[in-house]
Amino acid sequence: MASSAVTSSQSPRPPRPNLAFRRLRGQRSPGEFAAAVRRAAREIEERVSCDARYIGRVEAGEIRCPNYAYERVFLHMFPGRTLTDLGFSPRSSVRGRGARDTDEAPPPHTTSPAYTTGETEETYETYDTQDPYDTHENHEESDVQRRAFMTGGTATVAAASLGPFGITFGAPAADRRVHRVGTSEAGALEEAVRRIRLLDDRHGADGLYRRAAAPLRTAYELLDAGTTRQTTADRLYAGAGELAISVGWLAHDSGRFEDARSHYAEALATARMSGDPALEAHAFCNTAFLARDAGRPREAVRAAQAAQRAARPLGSPRLLSLLALREAGGWAGLADRPGCEQALVRAQTLFERGPSETDPEWMTFYGEAELEGLEAQCWSTLGDWTRAARHARRAAHLQDPHFTRNIALYTAELADDLARGGRPDEAALAGLRVLDLLGEVQSSRIQTMLAGTARVLLPHRRASGVSAFLERHASLPRIT
Template sequence: MTSSTVTSSQSPRPARPNLAFRRLRAQRSPAEFAALVRRAAREIGERVSCDARYVGRVEAGEIRCPNYAYERVFLHLFPGRTLADLGFAPRSSVRGRGARETDEALPSHTTSPMHASPETEGAHETYDTQDPYDTHQDDEESDVQRRAFMTGGTATVAAASLGPFGVAHGSVAHAVPRPGRRAGVSEAGALEEAVRKIRLLDDRHGADGLYRRASAPLRTAYELLDAGATRQTTADRLYTGAGELAISVGWLAHDSGRFDDARSHYAEALATARMSGDPGLEAHAFCNTAFLARDAGRPREAVRAAQAAQRAARGVGSPRLMSLLALREAGGWAGLADRAGVEQALARAQALYERGPSDTDPEWMTFYGEAELEGLEAQCWSTLGDWPRAARHARRAADLQDPHFTRNIALYTAELADDLARGGRPDEAATAGLRVLDLLDEVQSSRIQTMLAGTARVLLPHRRASGVSAFLERHASLPRTA
């Protein structure tokens, strides 16, 4: 894949006005239309903070794709239309670029840091903090990703998609500036883009095919920190980007069963957060550490890490972040068989979630919606052995999950299959297990395969039950991962 470049003679690509959305507003004022959007949200149980400014930014083309809450509201408000009909870009082309207003440019085309021009640092472009999908990304690049996956699988997508921080045919793309030159906004932008690409690929395909290839960009990120930055704002972006990349790579290790590697990456991210004084990054690192500790059988550490994350997150001002961290704490209490602790933490998580989204919600939390809340609660009840209750929440999680998050649909459905099997409903468990197997051509996750293996063992005594033998035979034919 060839990457587009930005030179000093090029200006950032201007936003393209969304004329289709403007036509739908008709004679209403932006404020009147925003009120209509908020009313439509209430009708379907969503909470969005739509105002005249948000409407104006959509119409100006600054928000190329709405977040999932807004998407549901818009499709409810205009039944029968798609996001494309409303003038939005495909979500795959804009997944999760965080918005910020800085005195630096984030180039609209990813620039190879080897060929970045220092003059590009004078440019200025504003990014929205209200919508995590506000970005400018080359549509041609998305086509390359789709073709790569069709022809070569997840690992090939990773190679084709990580831009100047990626790996191609096993070699590291050198992204560190020339000797004597410090890192600038082009390097910071490329680093942030690598994080987004990894998250997008994991959402769709799981971690197993990505982990080893994603380690190379992480080494490059820390070489950039060693090179220094031209401005303090750039240095802050580099530290945050390197920390977030360490967390993303740690998660890939975590989800593919490499717990020791994951622990090391999370610790690296935590150290980076402490050095740079970034409470949001610190909360994220502790959040993932808590999740890892729970999965690794260290529930008391999970509780303490989740509580540390909540202390760090107080200054962030995001109720949704605090909600997720309460769920992490609940997972630790479940591992300690403390039902009262679980119930208290779950109640806090639900109350905080119901406060709705905020402009302060971190970019990495785009995955956290009602489906994830239900899925994490299901895991708590499953750990406590309350199989019927766990199955109810797992079923809701799978039903609520946006189709974009293929990996999570497989995860929640695998959780449902296991809860049903252990709860004495083998035929329903087998049906759910078969749905997961249907997704494994697209999703590569050791976590999900481990869950399915456990379900298969529980179902073995019920092999004569309706559908169970079909599930067991298909599961037995799966290729075994190393």
């Protein structure tokens, strides 16, 4: 992959921070506040895919006015206030205008029909707030996405929502007239990562993985095209690396372990090339998780320890907590109970320090439910079924309903632990709950777990409820 050419250029006028919005967030982390925004949206039957990065952009003043969906949610969260009270500019003052005033317009240049304009900073919300469910924006791309979400299945949804780049994915790179890329492409790349994660949270990986390959190819083509600003280059490298990790996770969760390993390695190489310790820690984190699932526990321990070395300067206790859990999973795979217990204690201690401003945006999934779920997996690997079931039950109970896939995952873990712990009736009930969720969730990992549970329950097929679970499970399509 070629390195981006970075030269100096005139910087645009910096945005004015939205201090009013920052005060409303209070002591909550950006990820926690984003979760509160999503909960408020569900209360009024609105759908927004808010995350920590979106909150950060609002507070930095990069989004001067939200779209209509977010406006309704914010006004619901803070009744009696106007958009101006929340620190936003009136819609009439920003609609249809770029961040530059007329005297700051860039010199004329030729643009490629395949690319959007490079170095324009958006002030009216586009990428990070143009939610695919928003029915009030009239942009052509939003209309296409809206129809896909209204009428299509998961695969159609993925096809529409993974293409915000404004680039024709199918055209060979040699056929494109390349120019220096800028903030529009960087924002589109970050949006692709966000939408993949959102769809995975709701639907699982199986229907998404193949659709995500084209945006990933495009991401690295953007790096080869180069940019005129170091800050934009940094965003492109980080975005490409995070996209490689997201696509790797889709491969991981759908049972394509070798593909996942390749994508994680690509993300790690990108992190090393750009000197990005946060991306390096994330890549090693996922590598450790994959190694554990692939039956390479010693590699899992070493990768988790490497992730912790990269993450220490970042100052995020929650990130270090997650990485300690990854290490614990490796020790459990080595049947090293003392090593596992020590890592679990460290993970719990770090978690209790609470969220911080330095928590990476991709960690919005990591809350108390995930902590319980990962600990359940450790005890299950060690064969302590009773303790594993207790933690899995807590995980399923604590999980935010937004993370449908995780609810199915924790419940599948619970069913398996109960079955192996000699409680077939309860295991069958949990298994039936997972089957109810499989209409929304497509995850080979979860289906593999259920298949294992079914095998354990076969000797108990005459027990109350077990036969119903086994019959429904037998009707599932075979995993290919």
